[in-house]
Amino acid sequence: MANPIAAWHQEHAYFNRLLALLQREMDVFHAGGSPDYQLMLDIITYLREYGDHSHHPREDEAFRRLLRHCPERALPIARLQQEHRVIAHAGEALREMLESVVADGVVQRAEVEMAAATYLVYYGNHIAREEEDVLPRAAKHLSAEDWQAVKEAAPAVRDPLFGPEPAQRFQELRRRIAA
Ligand SMILES: [Fe+2]
Ligand SMILES: [Fe+2]
Known part of the structure; x- marks a missing residue:
């Protein structure tokens, strides 16, 4: 990893x-x-597949290794790890909701609104805290060996949306992002 x-x-x-x-x-x-429910479903499907199964396991490994250098950060890091579980759970609930909207065309508006709003705020804050608290410390403390372990903490899959060859099912989403 360069x-x-x-x-x-x-x-x-x-x-x-x-x-x-x-x-x-x-x-x-x-x-x-x-709204474009199919687009919303594509977004959440990607975040479930790639975020929850590649990005977050690698972060969990980075957090564990960072803790050896910054034991005083144990509490905030434990919170971030817990948030990975909450994000996965809330994301799956939202994904199932959107999947049934796309399949049946029946929308429980209040439920979709609540689930999406909660997910958006929660995930946005999570990323902001990692950017502020974790990345600068990881840059300072983690070694090449640590980074190798971080990389190996998740299966070596290519990013199916932002990678060089987007998966078929994400091509419409990729096009919308580029627009
Ligand atoms: Fe995270
Ligand atoms: Fe992250």
Whole structure:
């Protein structure tokens, strides 16, 4: 990994872009319009697949290694680890909700609104805290050996949305991001 901090930061920028796109659909929703539920489902599916299964396991490993150098950060780091579980759980609930909206066309507006708003705020704050608290410390303390272990903490999959060859099912989302 050429520059693991830059790569880490880049993924956060990508995730923030997706959260902003999700927020924009929610704004349509607030205004009484019909958001693009398929797009919302694609976003959350990607964040479940790549965020929860690649980004977060690598972070958990980085956190564990960082704690050896910064034991005084035990509490905030434990919170971030717990938030990974909450994000996965809340994301799955939202994904299932959107999947059934796309399949049946029936929308429980209040429920979708609550689930999406909670997810957006929670995830946005989580990323901001990692950027402020964790990345600078990781840059300072983690060794090449640590970074190798971080890399190996998740299966070596290519990013199916932002990678060089986006997966078929994310091509529409990729096009929307580029627009
Ligand atoms: Fe995280
Ligand atoms: Fe993160």
